[in-house]
Amino acid sequence: MSKPELWVIAERRLDHVEPTTFQLLTKARQLAGDRFHTVAILFEATNDHLETELQPYAPDEIRIVRDDRFPTATDAEHADALAQLVAQYQPNSILFGATITGRSIAPRLQAKLLTGLTADCLDLRFDDETLVATKPSYGDNIMCEIICPDHRPQMATVRPNTFVAEPATGTAELTPVTVAFHPVERLQVKTATPVVNTATTVGDASRVVALGRGAANTATIDTATRLAEKLGGRIGVSRPLTDLDRFTHDDQIGQSGNTIHPDLILNFGISGAVQYLVGMQSAKTIVAVNSDSNAPIFDVADYGYVGDANAFMTALLAQFV
Amino acid sequence: MKPKTIVVCIKQVPETNEVTIDPQTHNLDRRGLAGIMNPFDKNAVEQALQLADQTPAKVVLLSMGPDDYAESLREGMAMGADAGYLLSDRAFAGADTLATGYVIAQAIKQIGEVDLVLFGRQAVDADTGQVGPIVAEFLHQPQITYAASLRLSGDNEITAERLLEDTKQTLVAQLPAVVTVRSELNTPRYPTPRNIQLSFEKPLTIWHHDDLDLDDSRLGQAGSPTIVTKVYEPKPTKRELTSLTGTPTEAASQLIKALKAHQLI
Numbered sequence: 383m384s385k386p387e388l389w390v391i392a393e394r395r396l397d398h399v400e401p402t403t404f405q406l407l408t409k410a411r412q413l414a415g416d417r418f419h420t421v422a423i424l425f426e427a428t429n430d431h432l433e434t435e436l437q438p439y440a441p442d443e444i445r446i447v448r449d450d451r452f453p454t455a456t457d458a459e460h461a462d463a464l465a466q467l468v469a470q471y472q473p474n475s476i477l478f479g480a481t482i483t484g485r486s487i488a489p490r491l492q493a494k495l496l497t498g499l500t501a502d503c504l505d506l507r508f509d510d511e512t513l514v515a516t517k518p519s520y521g522d523n524i525m526c527e528i529i530c531p532d533h534r535p536q537m538a539t540v541r542p543n544t545f546v547a548e549p550a551t552g553t554a555e556l557t558p559v560t561v562a563f564h565p566v567e568r569l570q571v572k573t574a575t576p577v578v579n580t581a582t583t584v585g586d587a588s589r590v591v592a593l594g595r596g597a598a599n600t601a602t603i604d605t606a607t608r609l610a611e612k613l614g615g616r617i618g619v620s621r622p623l624t625d626l627d628r629f630t631h632d633d634q635i636g637q638s639g640n641t642i643h644p645d646l647i648l649n650f651g652i653s654g655a656v657q658y659l660v661g662m663q664s665a666k667t668i669v670a671v672n673s674d675s676n677a678p679i680f681d682v683a684d685y686g687y688v689g690d691a692n693a694f695m696t697a698l699l700a701q702f703v
Numbered sequence: 704m705k706p707k708t709i710v711v712c713i714k715q716v717p718e719t720n721e722v723t724i725d726p727q728t729h730n731l732d733r734r735g736l737a738g739i740m741n742p743f744d745k746n747a748v749e750q751a752l753q754l755a756d757q758t759p760a761k762v763v764l765l766s767m768g769p770d771d772y773a774e775s776l777r778e779g780m781a782m783g784a785d786a787g788y789l790l791s792d793r794a795f796a797g798a799d800t801l802a803t804g805y806v807i808a809q810a811i812k813q814i815g816e817v818d819l820v821l822f823g824r825q826a827v828d829a830d831t832g833q834v835g836p837i838v839a840e841f842l843h844q845p846q847i848t849y850a851a852s853l854r855l856s857g858d859n860e861i862t863a864e865r866l867l868e869d870t871k872q873t874l875v876a877q878l879p880a881v882v883t884v885r886s887e888l889n890t891p892r893y894p895t896p897r898n899i900q901l902s903f904e905k906p907l908t909i910w911h912h913d914d915l916d917l918d919d920s921r922l923g924q925a926g927s928p929t930i931v932t933k934v935y936e937p938k939p940t941k942r943e944l945t946s947l948t949g950t951p952t953e954a955a956s957q958l959i960k961a962l963k964a965h966q967l968i
Contacts, residue, residue, distance in 0.1 A: 395868060395869045396869050396870070400868070456845070456874075457836065457846055457848065458839070458840070458845060458846060461840070481868060482848070482849050482866075482867050482868060483867060483868075485832055485833075485848070486836060486846070486848040486849070487836075488833075489800065489831075489832075489833035489834075489835075489836035489837050489840075490836040490837070490839065490840050490846065492800075492801060492833070492837065493801065493804060493836065493837040493840035493841055494840055496801065496928070497801075497928050498799065498801065498927075498928030498929035499800065499801075499833060499929075500929060501800075501829075501830065501831035501832065501833055502830055502831070514932070518830065518937075519828060519829055519830060520717075520720040520721075520722050520828055521720035521827065521830070522937070523720050523721065523722060523936070523937075524722060524724070524731065524934060524935070524936060524937075525934070525935050525936070525937050526931045526933065526934050527931070527932045527933035527934075528929050528930065528931055528932070529929065529930055529932055530928045530929050530930075531930060532928070533928040566845055568844075568845045568876060568877040568880070569845035569846075569847070569874060569875070569876045569877075569880070570874065570875050570876075571872055571873070571874055572862075572873040572874065572875050573871075573872065573873040574870050574871070574872045574873075575870065575871045575872075576869060576870055577866070577867075577869055577870060577871055589967075613968070645967060646962070646967045654939075656936065656937060656939065657937075659939035660937045660939055663939050663940055667962070667965060667967060668942065669958065678939075680944055681939070681941050681942075681944075682939045682940065682941060682942055683942060683944055684942055684943070684944065684945060685944070685945050685946075685947055685958055685961060686944050686945070686946055686947065687946070687947040687948075687951075687954045687958075688946075689951060689954070690951070693951040694951045694954060694955060696951070697950075697951040697952040697954070697955035697956075698955040698958065698959070700952070700955075701952070701955055701956055701959055702959070702968075
C-alpha cells in the first residue's frame with residue numbers, strides 16, 4: 383500500500399517562493415520519516431521554474447501545475463484547483479503558511495472539503511496518522527492541541543518562522559499535473575503593484591533590539607535605533623509600544639505577532655509577559671536589561687543587567703569599535 | 704434604487720486575553736470576565752456604517768452565541784447599525800469554524816437579499832480568521848480578505864485594496880460578496896448617548912434552531928471536524944542567567960566581551 387501523503391502548499395511571493403514554504407518542507411520531512419510521502423504543491427506560470435527553489439528542501443515529490451493564470455489567481459480559484467488535486471490524490475494532511483495568502487485560501491478550501499483546519503499553528507506532530515496541531519489562543523496566552531480525527535485531509539496553517547528551514551539531501555520527483563481553471567467571474571484583480579519594502583520584518587532579522595514599556599521614551603528609542611543599526615539588526619517591540627505612531631503590529635514580537643528566532647536579541651524595558659517570552663525564546667542568545675530585578679524576562683535570559691535601559695545602551699554604543 | 708443590505712458578522716469575546724487554566728479541571732477559567740464585541744469587528748461595523756453614508760443601506764448585525772451575546776449586538780446598534788440577529792441554541796454549542804460558518808451562512812440566506820457580508824479580520828480570542836472565507840464558500844460568493852480600503856464603485860460593485868506581504872492589489876467585485884477588513888482601514892466611532900438610547904428601540908431578533916433551515920449533522924460538536932484534546936498555558940524555558948554588574952559602562956563592557964566570545968559581534 384502506498385504511503386499517506388503529507389502536502390505543503392508552496393506559496394509565491396513576487397518571483398520567488400515565500401520562505402515559510404521552506405520551513406514547512408523541512409518540518410514535513412522531519413514529521414514524515416519513512417511513514418509519509420511528502421509532496422510540495424506548486425502553481426506557476428509556464429515559463430517559471432520555482433521548483434528549483436524547492437528542490438534543496440528535498441520533498442519526495444513536487445507536483446507542478448503550470449498555467450499562466452495561477453500566479454495572479456484569486457483565493458477561490460486557488461481553492462478550486464486545490465480541491466481538484468485533493469480529489470485526485472486524497473492526501474492525509476495539508477500544510478499552508480499562516481500568511482495572508484495562506485489564511486485566505488486554506489479556509490476556503492476547508493469549506494469545499496468539509497474538513498478541519500487549525501489556524502496559525504506553533505507546533506505539529508503525528509500520533510500515528512493523526513495530525514496533532516498546537517494552536518495559540520487568547521493572544522498566545524493559551525495553547526490548544528487540536529486534532530481532526532475523522533475527516534481527511536487534515537489541514538493546518540503554520541505561523542511563519544515557527545520552524546527553521548534546513549536544506550536536505552534527496553531528489554524530489556518532479557510531476558507535472560493539470561487541473562481545470564474555473565475563473566470567478568464576479569471578482570477581478572484590477573491592479574497588483576509590488577510593494578517596495580526594503581526593510582526586513584522583525585521576523586527576518588538575525589539581531590533584534592527589543593523595546594518595551596520601560597524603554598518607551600523618545601530618547602531611548604533613538605538610542606535603540608542607533609544600536610540596531612550598529613548591530614545590523616532591527617527594532618522589535620512588545621505590545622504596549624504598538625500604540626506609538628512609529629511602530630505597528632508588524633514590529634511586534636509575540637502575541638499573534640511575530641514569532642522570531644534571531645541569533646541575538648537585546649531586551650530593554652521588557653518585563654516579559656508569557657506570550658512575549660514564548661514569541662522570542664528560540665533566540666540563540668538572549669540579553670535583558672530592566673530596572674526591576676524581579677522581571678520574568680531574567681528567567682529566560684542568558685545575560686541580564688538591572689538598571690536603566692538608555693544608560694546601558696549609550697554605554698554599549700560608546701564601546702563599539 | 705433599492706437600499707442595500709449589509710450584514711456584519713460579529714463575535715463576543717472576553718474583555719481581556721489574560722485568561723488562565725483552572726488547575727483542577729484543566730478548563731479555561733473565564734470567571735468574572737465580561738464580554739465585549741471583538742475589537743476587530745468594530746472596524747467592520749464602522750465600514751458598513753460608512754458605506755451606508757455613501758448609499759442607502761440597512762446595516763444588520765449577526766452573531767452566534769449564548770443569549771448574553773445580545774450585549775455586543777446592542778453595542779453595534781449603539782454605533783448606528785439598524786438591526787441585530789442572534790443565533791442562539793444549545794444545538795450550536797461547541798462548534799468549530801466549519802460548523803459556525805455553516806450556521807452563519809444559513810442565517811444570511813434566511814435574512815435574504817444580502818448584498819454584502821463584512822467580517823473583522825479575526826477574533827482576538829481564537830485568532831483563526833477562518834469563518835469569513837468559509838461563509839463566502841458556503842454562499843458561493845467572491846471573497847476579499849484583509850481589505851485595507853473598501854468603497855462602493857458602482858450600483859452593484861465594490862472596490863477594495865488588499866495589502867499582501869509583497870503586493871498591493873486593487874480588486875473589484877460584483878455584489879453580493881464577502882469582505883474581511885483589516886483594522887487599519889478606519890477608526891470605529893463611539894456610540895453617542897442618543898444612539899445608545901435609540902439602540903434599545905431597534906429590532907434584535909433571536910433565532911433558534913427551528914427558525915433556520917439546518918442539516919443537524921452539520922451543527923455544534925457533531926458538525927465540527929476538529930476536537931481540542933488539550934489546553935495549557937505555555938511555559939517559557941528557563942536559562943541560566945549570567946548577571947552583568949557595576950555601572951552601565953562596566954556592564955556593557957562585560958556584555959561586549961561575552962558577545963565577542965560567541966562571535967555575535
